[in-house]
Amino acid sequence: MNFQVDETNQEIRDMVRHFAVEVIAPRAKEIDEKDEFFPDIVEKAGELGILSMELSEEEGGIDCGTLASVMCNEEISRASAAVSNVIGAIHLHLGLLHRFGSKAQKQRWIPALSSGKQIGGFAITEPDSGSDAASIKTSAVRSGDNWVINGSKCFITLAPVSDMLIVLTSTDPTKGVHGLTCFIVEKGTPGLKVGPKESMMGQHGVPVSSVYFDDCTISKENMFGEEGQGFKIMMSGLDGTRLDVAACALGLSQAAFELASNYAANRKQFGQPIGNFQGVGFMLAEMATEIEAGRLLLYRAAQYRDAGIPYTKEASMAKYFCSDNAMMHTTNAVQIFGGYGYSKEYPLERFMRDAKICQIYDGTSQIHRLIIMRSVLKEYKEFTCN
Ligand SMILES: Cc1cc2nc3c(=O)[nH]c(=O)nc-3n(C[C@H](O)[C@H](O)[C@H](O)COP(=O)(O)OP(=O)(O)OC[C@H]3O[C@@H](n4cnc5c(N)ncnc54)[C@H](O)[C@@H]3O)c2cc1C
Structure with missing residues (x-):
């Protein structure tokens, strides 16, 4: 490999390579064959700091930057693409919380997701809205201090095992992309239904499903970022x-x-x-x-x-x-x-x-x-x- 990698990044990558070779690789075939999620590997990655590596020290990370993070995910995928996919998804949720979460949302979710003990999903895609993500129909309507979500999402990675979902909704259809807003919806919220795990061609072990919102009512504190910032x-x-x-x-x-x-x-x-x-x-x-x-x-x-x-x-x-x-x-x-x-x-x-x-x-x-x-x-x- 010709790219110049500094000593710190090299040490981080070597630590992750060791984890990938010793812990993940021996499980890869079994994960594929059984198509079962692997919470123990995710928690171990959490213990090693792999999930939170890009976060600042005060948020519990090591602030190692994206270069180190992608080098590590490459090592993990060399052992199992399914595990790499899940770690990438957790990086996404933590990155979003870091940049857009309120103080309370950060306190509630960053330690939980960084440890791998709790899991999140990011729900954008709908049955009629894939590549054209701005055309989503799932709506969120204000009702006093609450918001009421109706609609459905499909192909949501980790939804069957998620403790929370960041959901993209339309709060003002007249404003196009400026009328989209994100919300955090917690597992167990009345009106939220998670569909059965779907059968996929590859990356077995990563559960994917649809999610449905039927008058799913959440507090205004669950707005993620600002209204229209979705x-x-x-x-x-x-x-x-x-x-x-x-x-x-x-x-x-x-x-x-x-x-x-x-x-x-x-x-x-x-x-x-x-x-x-x-x-x-x-x-x-x-x-x-x-x-x-x-x-x-x-x-x-x-x-x-x-x-x-x-x-x-x-x-x-x-x-x-x-x-x-x-x-x-x-x-x-x-x-x-x-x-x-x-x-x-x-x-x-x-x-x-x-x-x-x-x-x-x-x-x-x-x-x-x-x-x-x-x-x-x-x-x-x-x-x-x-
Ligand atoms: C295993 C899996 C996990 C996923 N996880 C998530 C998740 O966690 N959260 C989430 O929100 N979504 C998720 N998705 C959804 C995924 O992001 C979408 O499937 C993807 O964006 C494509 O949308 P679509 O399937 O509706 O295809 P379409 O948008 O209908 O596209 C169909 C075909 O048309 C092509 N096409 C469409 N528009 C154009 C254009 N303008 N120019 C040229 N070609 C075009 C596409 O490239 C594609 O080949 C997941 C999907 C899968 C299969």
């Missing part, structure tokens, strides 16, 4: 979580590449290692190059975030590039393993199933190309060649 909160959260998804994708590419390279160097056909055939060896050469390129994109976006430089375009570049590559690299790794790649005896087929979702959630690969396209057109509108 879209801004969502976008700010998604920029950060896209880096975690890129890290997850990168970890999958790395894991697939390592196994495929080792296999190609040892598996013999026609009297020689299959890696000597350019049809196979070139796949490895391309993987090696694209993994490095993705890593540089991701680390640059993380460094922008750490430096307070706008990084929306850079996050989109890293997210779609690493995700599309993870899909291609894991598919090629299955190909290099031949029939053994298709067998559940080896983890390659799991990597391939786990990679697919990286191209879909937190903005599809098409939506990220749109974000980059708009940014580039704006940037170069006044360009003159001199």
Whole structure:
């Protein structure tokens, strides 16, 4: 790895790599096969400070920055993309609480989520509103000191095990994106119903479900951020979580590449290692190059975030590039393993199933190309060649 990493970040990454190799990797196959959530691993990550690593010291974190955080999530994904997904989701909730939570909300939720003992979910998507997130219909209407939520959300990561949800609602449909507002809805609130866990292609063990709001009444203290600030909160959260998804994708590419390279160097056909055939060896050469390129994109976006430089375009570049590559690299790794790649005896087929979702959630690969396209057109509108 050519990127210069300072000593502190290297120590943090080594600690997380040790945790990933010793604790997570031995469980990865079982988690996939049983499709069961893994609260013990999340709590252990909490004890090690992995969940709260980006928070300030007074909030119980180590303030290590986003670069260290994505390097760690890459290590975790190399062992299990499902665990990486959950840790990325917790980073998202803690980051949002840090930036937008009221004092009481911070006190209530930051220690609980940082420890891994309680879990949160972020509910944006609805049956008729996916990529076009601003078109959500779930409404919140003021009633005295309360707000009443009606509507439904789908595909909400961790909803079946969540103690709280941050929910994006429409509080004023006449104001478009400025009429969207977030609320915290706690588990057990009357009118909140969490649907059954859904069956998904990959990243098994991460429970996902729909949630329904039927006159779900919450206090005005549960407003998260200010009224009308919901879209801004969502976008700010998604920029950060896209880096975690890129890290997850990168970890999958790395894991697939390592196994495929080792296999190609040892598996013999026609009297020689299959890696000597350019049809196979070139796949490895391309993987090696694209993994490095993705890593540089991701680390640059993380460094922008750490430096307070706008990084929306850079996050989109890293997210779609690493995700599309993870899909291609894991598919090629299955190909290099031949029939053994298709067998559940080896983890390659799991990597391939786990990679697919990286191209879909937190903005599809098409939506990220749109974000980059708009940014580039704006940037170069006044360009003159001199
Ligand atoms: C496992 C899983 C976990 C998830 N977790 C969460 C969560 O925790 N919280 C949450 O709120 N949501 C979550 N989602 C929802 C996810 O973010 C959405 O599925 C995603 O944003 C895409 O929305 P959609 O599925 O409605 O697809 P659509 O928006 O209907 O898109 C369908 C296809 O059309 C393409 N498309 C759409 N618009 C355009 C365009 N303008 N230009 C080009 N192509 C376009 C898309 O790229 C896609 O290929 C999750 C989904 C899954 C599957």
